[in-house]
Amino acid sequence: MDFLLEPFAAGFTQRGLIAGLLVATMCGTVGVWVVLRSLAFMGDALAHGVIPGIAVAALMGVDLTIGAAIAAALTIGGVSFVSSRARLPEDTGTGLLFAGMLSLGVAIISRSGSFAVDVTAFLFGDVLGVTSADLVLQGVAATIAVLASVLGYRAFLVLSFDERKAQLLGLRPALARAVLLALIGLVVVTAFRTVGSLLVFGLLVAPAATATLLVRRVPTIMVVSTVLGWAAVVIGLELSYHLDLAGSAAMSGTSVALFFLVLTGREITDRVRTGRAAPAS
Template identity: 55%
Template sequence: MEWLTAPFEVAFVQRALWGGILVSAICALAGTWVVLRGMAFLGDAMSHGLLPGVALAALFGGNLMVGAVASAAVMTAGVTALGRARRLSRDTGIGLLFVGMLSLGVIIVSRSQSFAVDLTGFLFGDVLAVRGQDLAVLGVALCVALLVSALGHRAFLALTFDARKARTLGLRPRLAHAVLLGLLGLAIVASFRIVGTLLVLGLLIAPPAAALPWARGVRGVMVGAALLGAAATFGGLLLSWHLGTAAGATVSALAVSLFFLSHLASGVRHRRTSRAADNAAPAPAPVLEVDRSTSEAMS
């Protein structure tokens, strides 16, 4: 069992594990709504939209997290504003913001001669570099995400399944959508230091999508996603330690693998259930046959 426990006896791997668990919980709260509402493209756009703020912060020696928060706020405001345009589809607006923010970030990066290493960390993350203060920030972010999810659960639920009903119930769907974008931005900002913006969708989408076939409600999806994300973090760090692979990418790849395994198992279960239901189906009652022949004779 030493191969299972030895990596987690090292302090920086322990911090990486706790950081991944906290990120998995945050991503489970936001990612569940992303999966249910089909907002994967929006999540991808918002994750790449952090680049200008992070690039500016690095260029001027500021805090990368503050820069990421600023970019996330700009993306949230932009998506909300463009979503109200009647003649512009939401996907078009998101795509334009995506390209615009990414282009701006690359322009800023091109002005720096020593940003290549930081850019690699931004894109792919560095879970093994998690510090104690990062864990404290993630803990605060998780508390905020829990509070927003609890207060906005009813509005998010109505917005997901029937936006018109949400409006008639006075739940203010536009405000709920903006708050949901803020929750998504919080999850992405909290995650990019761990797995990077290119891999954040692995923890944001794969665990909720994997938990979806087995859960009976939205809260069940969230709990299942958090557990699957934590399992992917543990397994990814373990594999990374023994195989010498990139830790963040291994965690993300394992999360995606769990999604495919979950849906494969769900398909097998569905086929078995269908066969059992077909075998247990009662034979047609003789009375019905008599009634049918009688009705034909009478006609």
Template identity: 55%
Template sequence: MDWLFVPFEVSFVQRALWAGVLVSLICALAGTWVVLRGMAFLGDAMSHGMLPGVALAALLGGDLLLGAALSAGVMAFGVTVLGRSRRLSADTGIGLLFVGMLAAGVIIVSHSQSFAVDLTGFLFGDVLAVTPPELGQLGIALALAALISLAGHRAFVALAFDPRKARTLGLRPGLARALLLGLVTLAIVASFRVVGTLLVFGLLIAPPAAAVLWAKRIPVVMAVAAALGMLSTALGLLASWHWGTAAGATIAATAVALFFLSALGAELRDRVRDRPHRTEPAL
């Protein structure tokens, strides 16, 4: 059994595991609402829309986290403004912003001599190079995400299932949408520098999507999603250690694989449930 525990005796793998745990918890809080509201495309657009800010910060020698936050803020503002248009669907506005921001980021990064390295780091991060201060930043982000989730839970529930009822109950759906967008932005910005946009998006979507197939109550979905995210992190780091693969990409692939296993299990469960009804003789 040494092969199971030896990798986690190394200090940088331990820090990577803790980073994955914190990111899994943050993404479970935000990703549950992303899945329930069908906001997966928005999450993908937000994660890649940070590239211009990150590229500018890298070229100017500034803080990458600040650049990512500013770029995400521009993206969120654009989504909010275009979302009010009656002539454009929400997906159209998000798609235009996604392509525009991504193209602008690639153009900016192309002026750098380390184009390939910078873009690879943006997409995949370097979870094995996590430092203790970065773990502290993820801990603060988790506390903020928990506070937002707790404060906006009732409004988020109404917004996810019946926006008109949310307005009737005086829950201010416009403010709830902005708060929810802020929660998703927080999860993406806080985590991308450590694990890259690919891993953030993978943990933001795959574990909650797998949890929704089995759990009905939102807190249970969040708990199951967090557990699946942490399991993906541990299995991904283990596979990366023994097979020599990229840690971030392996964790993301593990999360997606667990989703498909969950979907297969849910399909088999539904078939077993329906089988007695199908074998009943017709009256």
């Protein structure tokens, strides 16, 4: 027990644990819609799209969250504009904004050496540097994400499988899609201090994808996804402490490792069942 509890003895590691659990709650809930709606590429684009906003905010001495929020809004607006006006598939607009915003962020960083030390922190997170104010912000964001998923459950569910049916049912798919994109942006913007703008994608997609391998009903997928995210946070912080690894990378990497572990276990189980069924038939 001492071996397991030792990493969380200090106050700053306890704050890191709470922050990680809050981020996992947001990602575990919103990530289910990302997986079901096939918005993984959009989530990745937003994770990279906030970089120039964070860089500009750092240069101006403004709160980094404000810069990230503005950049996320510009990315979402740009994707919608390109998709509607240029009549191109949504993934084309997403790819264009992905490359453009990432290039802009790298250009700003490369021209400004004054905050080069901080670049690693906002790209890859600093889970042990989380403050009480960050916890409040993430707590509010997690509450919004869960409530929005519950209140918009029917619209999000129908939209994930049949957008035309959502229109016929009067569920306003355009509004539902806008809210869903806003939720993804909320997760990215409020989680970058904990897991970084680049590594948040692992917690956003991997637990939800893993949950779909284990259960079928969407509410159950959300619960399992959240629990898997919590497990990834705890295991990741344990590995970070005992192996001297970056906390954010350990949490994100653990969530991905859990996916492949479950996938491998499922494949082995299916082959065993098939092997047993063959002689009987």
